[in-house]
Amino acid sequence: MSRAAPHPQGLAQGLAQRQPGLHFEALTLKRAGRAVLENVSFDLRAGECLGLIGPNGAGKSTLMRAAMGLLPTAGHSDLARLPVGARARHAAFLPQGREIAWPVAVAHLVELGARAAGRGPDRAAAALARLDLAALAARPATALSGGEQARVLLARALAQDAPYLLADEPIAGLDPAQQIRTMRLLSDLATEGRGVMVSIHDIGLAARHCDRLLVIAAGRIVAEGPPRAVLTADLLARVFRIEARISETPEGLDIRPTRAL
Numbered sequence: 001m002s003r004a005a006p007h008p009q010g011l012a013q014g015l016a017q018r019q020p021g022l023h024f025e026a027l028t029l030k031r032a033g034r035a036v037l038e039n040v041s042f043d044l045r046a047g048e049c050l051g052l053i054g055p056n057g058a059g060k061s062t063l064m065r066a067a068m069g070l071l072p073t074a075g076h077s078d079l080a081r082l083p084v085g086a087r088a089r090h091a092a093f094l095p096q097g098r099e100i101a102w103p104v105a106v107a108h109l110v111e112l113g114a115r116a117a118g119r120g121p122d123r124a125a126a127a128l129a130r131l132d133l134a135a136l137a138a139r140p141a142t143a144l145s146g147g148e149q150a151r152v153l154l155a156r157a158l159a160q161d162a163p164y165l166l167a168d169e170p171i172a173g174l175d176p177a178q179q180i181r182t183m184r185l186l187s188d189l190a191t192e193g194r195g196v197m198v199s200i201h202d203i204g205l206a207a208r209h210c211d212r213l214l215v216i217a218a219g220r221i222v223a224e225g226p227p228r229a230v231l232t233a234d235l236l237a238r239v240f241r242i243e244a245r246i247s248e249t250p251e252g253l254d255i256r257p258t259r260a261l
């Protein structure tokens, strides 16, 4: 997909060291005697926004944690083999859980992301500005709404200024405008050269903002490719158990679930 390629100041620094892609091979994990990931292989390329979609319990969060090296997993992950400090410089991770336990100022919380990756406070300031959070910077993070907290945690991940970002359901709990803004931001980060992997339940937004989709069901990758190739009526019925209206709009591919099967 071709896009304009602006390089905003601050966050664009550090891209000089970016890698061409990350490789994950045969990731396999059993939990409670049951395989929750089976032989999952994929690449996350620099410059792409890769959407991870699949029904509840399919293994999206498990796959992201396994890819980050946060779960003991058989197989190979380019990230898991890195020491923790180097991993934080290489890839940022936004977990699905959104709990903020300490009443620290938003600016301080976001700065912790920069520090974890050995970056300066300028990266935290750039991340706050990019997520339009400057007005909340002095507020205690625990005194924000759920949606505001979600954006703060995404800002903390961005402050790592890492060439790769793995974000687990970053738009959960956001209002429609913030969902669109967040997906556009992730897609812009890819345009700037980062590799972004995002798990998401809104198939329409995934179709419009992701370059490539990975579809997971029962711990296995069942489809992979550009949204138009992957999101067929057959796949939506087989994997998601839905009927959907699929149409081309000026904004791109539109997928509207109409009926649960």
Ligand SMILES: Nc1ncnc2c1ncn2[C@@H]1O[C@H](COP(=O)(O)OP(=O)(O)OP(=O)(O)O)[C@@H](O)[C@H]1O
Binding pocket: 031, 032, 036, 054, 055, 056, 057, 058, 059, 060, 061, 062, 063
């Ligand atoms: N600690 C655990 N012990 C045993 N099974 C687990 C554990 N955590 C998750 N699972 C199981 O692993 C499977 C994958 O879970 P995962 O959270 O990765 O799914 P998901 O695709 O992210 O789902 P959702 O869309 O609901 O967030 C599910 O069947 C879940 O019940």
